[in-house]
Amino acid sequence: MRYIRTASLKRLFSLKRHSFDEELPKECQFSAEENQATTEQFQKPTWKCFSYEEIFAATNGFFSDNMVGKGGYAEVYKGILEDGQAIAVKRLSKTANDERKEKEFLTEIGTLGHVSHPNVTSLLGCCIDNGLYLIFQFSSKGSVASLLHDEKLATMDWKTRYKIAVGTARGLHYLHKTCPRRIIHRDIKASNILLAADFEPQISDFGLAKWLPSQWSHHSIAPIEGTFGHLAPEYFMHGVVDEKTDVFAFGVFLLELVSGKKPVDGSHQSLHSWAKPILDRGDIKEVIDPRVGDDYDVIQFNRLAFAASLCIRASPIWRPTMSEVIYFASFTI
Numbered sequence: 001m002r003y004i005r006t007a008s009l010k011r012l013f014s015l016k017r018h019s020f021d022e023e024l025p026k027e028c029q030f031s032a033e034e035n036q037a038t039t040e041q042f043q044k045p046t047w048k049c050f051s052y053e054e055i056f057a058a059t060n061g062f063f064s065d066n067m068v069g070k071g072g073y074a075e076v077y078k079g080i081l082e083d084g085q086a087i088a089v090k091r092l093s094k095t096a097n098d099e100r101k102e103k104e105f106l107t108e109i110g111t112l113g114h115v116s117h118p119n120v121t122s123l124l125g126c127c128i129d130n131g132l133y134l135i136f137q138f139s140s141k142g143s144v145a146s147l148l149h150d151e152k153l154a155t156m157d158w159k160t161r162y163k164i165a166v167g168t169a170r171g172l173h174y175l176h177k178t179c180p181r182r183i184i185h186r187d188i189k190a191s192n193i194l195l196a197a198d199f200e201p202q203i204s205d206f207g208l209a210k211w212l213p214s215q216w217s218h219h220s221i222a223p224i225e226g227t228f229g230h231l232a233p234e235y236f237m238h239g240v241v242d243e244k245t246d247v248f249a250f251g252v253f254l255l256e257l258v259s260g261k262k263p264v265d266g267s268h269q270s271l272h273s274w275a276k277p278i279l280d281r282g283d284i285k286e287v288i289d290p291r292v293g294d295d296y297d298v299i300q301f302n303r304l305a306f307a308a309s310l311c312i313r314a315s316p317i318w319r320p321t322m323s324e325v326i327y328f329a330s331f332t333i
């Protein structure tokens with residue numbers, strides 16, 4: 001894998017869209033036919049380069065009270081632009097390994113700069129002065145993980161859970177099938193699904209995303225990255241990645257949504273190995289979050305539990321595609 005150093009980032013951002021692939025690692029490049037087909041479908045990128053002064057002012061100098069999230073490689077700050085728009089500024093942390101964070105930064109901007117869907121987070125731009133920054137539309141309700149597990153907050157009601165399941169399924173279907181290129185997210189989990197003011201879910205954090213050329217059935221990857229508890233068996237054992245890697249992680253995410261349990265909670269058993277025998281026995285009521293009580297739509301719950309049981313199957317060929325998930329769960333695409 002060829003890494004692109006900070007010095008060449010400035011050159012990358014000055015490139016015209018059609019030559020973007022030339023700067024990407026070989027495995028992310030596409031054939032001439034694919035490029036021709038996809039270029040026609042691409043909308044012009046809408047993101048822009050922000051100045052450091054702009055994002056510094058917006059976040060009140062990266063004031064600690066404005067920090068809304070901290071992940072493995074980044075801190076995220078809330079900010080307000082001069083025109084009043086709320087933004088999230090993802091600042092790559094200074095302690096992370098340089099090559100790795102640059103690679104994640106490029107992966108995220110390279111992927112998100114070309115997608116557009118109501119259930120995928122909107123990239124507004126980036127800043128490459130004084131460090132590396134990604135600027136997003138602010139998702140005012142935070143992540144599904146914080147809303148679901150923060151004991152100080154009210155229990156998430158069933159309607160919201162179902163809406164999040166439907167929206168996330170649609171966003172993932174778009175990434176796999178409808179968007180100009182085939183995108184595998186590789187880190188679908190509750191802390192990477194953000195919520196807009198109306199609780200519409202948005203898939204975020206594309207640092208591990210992969211573009212797969214359409215003629216490849218799958219791709220072998222090392223090192224194995226992602227989040228324990230969400231990793232499909234063929235991925236953590238053999239590094240094999242394709243759409244079904246995301247389908248498995250989506251199944252675990254569905255289980256987390258309906259049960260309110262964390263995928264890994266310090267006990268020896270992961271959420272999926274706890275839920276699998278229960279779902280196989282058909283005792284699906286046992287997986288509903290006790291905090292929801294009886295206040296849920298039984299048909300919707302049965303559909304989600306059924307979809308989850310298919311998504312977490314050990315063999316990828318027995319897992320459904322996201323369009324089948326949407327069909328089984330009777331969502332309309």
Ligand SMILES: Nc1ncnc2c1ncn2[C@@H]1O[C@H](COP(=O)(O)OP(=O)(O)O)[C@@H](O)[C@H]1O
Pocket residue numbers: 068069070071072073074075076088090121136137138139140142143191192194204205207
């Ligand atoms: N656009 C956004 N709006 C609101 N909060 C955000 C936004 N982007 C990220 N966050 C918060 O920051 C956290 C970490 O962001 P993420 O992109 O997942 O970074 P990492 O790659 O470090 O995991 C998220 O879980 C969420 O709480």
Ligand SMILES: [Mg+2]
Pocket residue numbers: 071191192205
């Ligand atoms: Mg994250």
